[in-house]
Amino acid sequence: MTTPGTTAESSKGPMPQGRVASLKNILPVLRMVWESGPGTVVANLVLRAIAALVPVAVLVVARWIVDDVVSTVAAHQGMSNRLWGLLALELSLAAVGGILGRAIMYFNVLLSERYTRHVSLQLMEHASRLDLATYEDPTFHDRMERARVQATDRIVMVEAIARFLQQTLTTVSLCVGILVFSPWLLVIIIVCLVPTALAEGQFGAQFYALRFRHTPMRRELDYLRQLGASRESAKELKIFGLSSYLMERYSRLSGKILDDMVAHFGRTFRSLSLLSIIGTLGYYGAYALAVYKAARGELTVGELTFLAGAIANANRTLQEMFSTAVGIADQSLYIHDMLAFFAVQPTLRSGPRALKVPRPIRQGFEFRDVTFTYPGRTEPVLQKASFLLNPGQRIALIGENGQGKTTIVKLLMRLYDPTEGQILLDGVDLREYDIEDLWHEVGVIFQDFARYEMTAAQNIAVGRIERRDNQVLIEEASHKSLANTVIDRLPGKYEQMLGRRFDGGVDLSGGEWQKIALARAYMRDAQLLILDEPTAALDARAELDVFNRFGELASGRMAVLISHRFSTVRMADRILVLKGGKIIEEGHHEQLVALGGSYATMYELQASRYR
Numbered sequence: 048m049t050t051p052g053t054t055a056e057s058s059k060g061p062m063p064q065g066r067v068a069s070l071k072n073i074l075p076v077l078r079m080v081w082e083s084g085p086g087t088v089v090a091n092l093v094l095r096a097i098a099a100l101v102p103v104a105v106l107v108v109a110r111w112i113v114d115d116v117v118s119t120v121a122a123h124q125g126m127s128n129r130l131w132g133l134l135a136l137e138l139s140l141a142a143v144g145g146i147l148g149r150a151i152m153y154f155n156v157l158l159s160e161r162y163t164r165h166v167s168l169q170l171m172e173h174a175s176r177l178d179l180a181t182y183e184d185p186t187f188h189d190r191m192e193r194a195r196v197q198a199t200d201r202i203v204m205v206e207a208i209a210r211f212l213q214q215t216l217t218t219v220s221l222c223v224g225i226l227v228f229s230p231w232l233l234v235i236i237i238v239c240l241v242p243t244a245l246a247e248g249q250f251g252a253q254f255y256a257l258r259f260r261h262t263p264m265r266r267e268l269d270y271l272r273q274l275g276a277s278r279e280s281a282k283e284l285k286i287f288g289l290s291s292y293l294m295e296r297y298s299r300l301s302g303k304i305l306d307d308m309v310a311h312f313g314r315t316f317r318s319l320s321l322l323s324i325i326g327t328l329g330y331y332g333a334y335a336l337a338v339y340k341a342a343r344g345e346l347t348v349g350e351l352t353f354l355a356g357a358i359a360n361a362n363r364t365l366q367e368m369f370s371t372a373v374g375i376a377d378q379s380l381y382i383h384d385m386l387a388f389f390a391v392q393p394t395l396r397s398g399p400r401a402l403k404v405p406r407p408i409r410q411g412f413e414f415r416d417v418t419f420t421y422p423g424r425t426e427p428v429l430q431k432a433s434f435l436l437n438p439g440q441r442i443a444l445i446g447e448n449g450q451g452k453t454t455i456v457k458l459l460m461r462l463y464d465p466t467e468g469q470i471l472l473d474g475v476d477l478r479e480y481d482i483e484d485l486w487h488e489v490g491v492i493f494q495d496f497a498r499y500e501m502t503a504a505q506n507i508a509v510g511r512i513e514r515r516d517n518q519v520l521i522e523e524a525s526h527k528s529l530a531n532t533v534i535d536r537l538p539g540k541y542e543q544m545l546g547r548r549f550d551g552g553v554d555l556s557g558g559e560w561q562k563i564a565l566a567r568a569y570m571r572d573a574q575l576l577i578l579d580e581p582t583a584a585l586d587a588r589a590e591l592d593v594f595n596r597f598g599e600l601a602s603g604r605m606a607v608l609i610s611h612r613f614s615t616v617r618m619a620d621r622i623l624v625l626k627g628g629k630i631i632e633e634g635h636h637e638q639l640v641a642l643g644g645s646y647a648t649m650y651e652l653q654a655s656r657y658r
């Protein structure tokens with residue numbers, strides 16, 4: 048098995064394309080932050096700008112106070128009004144600083160909530176527009192899952208960017224303050240900080256590169272952690288004894304990351320400790336120069352106080368800026384999936400002059416020499432398949448696993464377009480119709496139907512969500528699919544929460560879920576009903592009941608049934624037998640049995656088990 052993340056890319060050297068691209072991720076995130084609440088962003092920035100200037104203002108007032116004290120002592124005067132005023136000003140600045148800190152925290156929380164809400168809604172909106180084909184790509188699926196997590200996690204980065212701006216403004220204001228008194232002081236500080244800055248930059252880039260290289264491994268760790276503690280996998284993990292295998296994989300991967308980190312921080316610590324001595328020398332050199340100037344009378348004691356504070360503060364904030372910048376770059380690695388997800392666009396769309404689906408449909412559907420190959424595959428799943436589905440007809444698709452039955456359904460619903468050939472509805476190419484109108488006319492239950500962790504009524508209502516308050520319709524659908532036999536036994540009846548995720552939720556068996564899901568198809572006033580393995584999890588009696596009712600329901604409408612059970616399939620008006628991407632036999636049950644071909648063999652095989 049290959050271990051993700053062990054690419055040959057070095058963590059040293061110039062920034063390769065991918066890493067630079069990750070840094071570019073910051074801009075779209077900033078745009079999303081802005082869109083999530085311009086007012087909150089402005090308030091946050093204004094407050095931070097004011098807060099950024101408080102340190103320098105405090106030092107300026109401190110300088111005035113000290114100078115006033117010195118002159119007051121020299122003149123043997125008591126406390127002057129000006130001195131009281133300056134003390135009050137210093138107190139006010141401290142108070143303002145405290146209040147600003149609180150206000151910034153408040154706006155951070157507000158911004159974070161707004162951002163999460165905005166991005167989550169955008170994710171949901173974008174996800175709803177994408178082609179189904181996109182969802183069937185496992186890489187995309189992983190990416191979407193990570194995008195979902197990233198949407199809410201990356202607010203740390205947003206906060207860091209705001210902090211970085213604040214730190215920069217503070218540093219600049221302190222440097223300007225120092226510059227006013229002596230350009231030399233600033234030169235000393237900066238010159239002595241340059242080696243540390245360069246090294247910090249270099250180590251920062253290396254750390255970023257290391258994190259970049261670790262990203263796939265960290266993703267695998269996330270996956271393993273999730274697998275090791277999820278409800279879906281718990282049973283298999285126990286029975287197959289997989290936990291220790293997963294833990295071993297987790298431990299190996301995380302151990303590698305840990306080793307890399309220890310090595311990196313060891314190197315960083317050794318080099319930066321040495322370089323920090325130069326920085327400290329610079330700081331004390333500048334301080335000594337200020338003291339020297341003060342001793343010579345070139346600076347007042349107040350000015351010395353200001354400079355001592357400004358030098359120490361500038362030294363600290365400069366270093367903080369570096370680590371914040373590294374942190375931001377580090378975070379930018381983790382938004383790639385979210386942006387890539389937003390970049391995926393739907394391809395199946397309705398044209399500008401899309402037609403409405405006729406009501407009623409008069410001629411039905413026609414597959415005309417349809418060939419279809421899944422994106423990324425070379426072998427076609429269907430080859431020149433042709434058949435008719437007329438109004439009032441029920442057709443069944445049968446064939447061994449993987450022969451293309453579900454694919455036909457997906458094509459019929461225009462979740463994909465044929466690679467060659469045409470699908471016609473009332474003689475017009477399916478592509479000419481409004482896609483949403485088409486879906487509106489179809490009631491479909493797939494094999495892998497969704498189990499919504501919502502109430503029983505809501506689970507049925509999703510079949511026609513705009514009628515979710517119509518209890519009569521819900522109960523009718525529930526009777527037709529036999530869901531009522533399940534719901535009547537639930538303590539909360541239609542208001543019973545299903546699934547185990549939420550308090551008071553009740554989980555159902557596979558067959559019970561299937562009856563509930565089936566009711567969704569009956570909620571719709573659809574002209575075409577598609578049931579893909581609708582009764583696979585039902586017991587024999589329930590299956591018979593469901594189909595007796597289905598017979599009544601499908602009258603006048605079209606229905607497509609997919610099933611491996613011949614008891615189900617034989618009820619269809621016409622059966623299409625699929626093999627190797629082709630429709631090899633077609634007819635009703637008796638005809639196909641009499642034909643003595645593939646259908647007859649499969650039927651015999653199943654029937655013989657019951658004799």
Ligand SMILES: Nc1ncnc2c1ncn2[C@@H]1O[C@H](COP(=O)(O)OP(=O)(O)OP(=O)(O)O)[C@@H](O)[C@H]1O
Pocket residue numbers: 183184421422424428446447448449450451452453454455
């Ligand atoms: N999204 C996809 N991308 C690539 N190949 C796919 C995709 N979906 C299905 N296939 C492949 O197409 C073939 C037909 O799949 P399909 O689901 O239509 O078969 P089926 O007859 O419904 O099978 P089953 O009886 O197992 O449900 C299979 O080989 C399957 O692996």
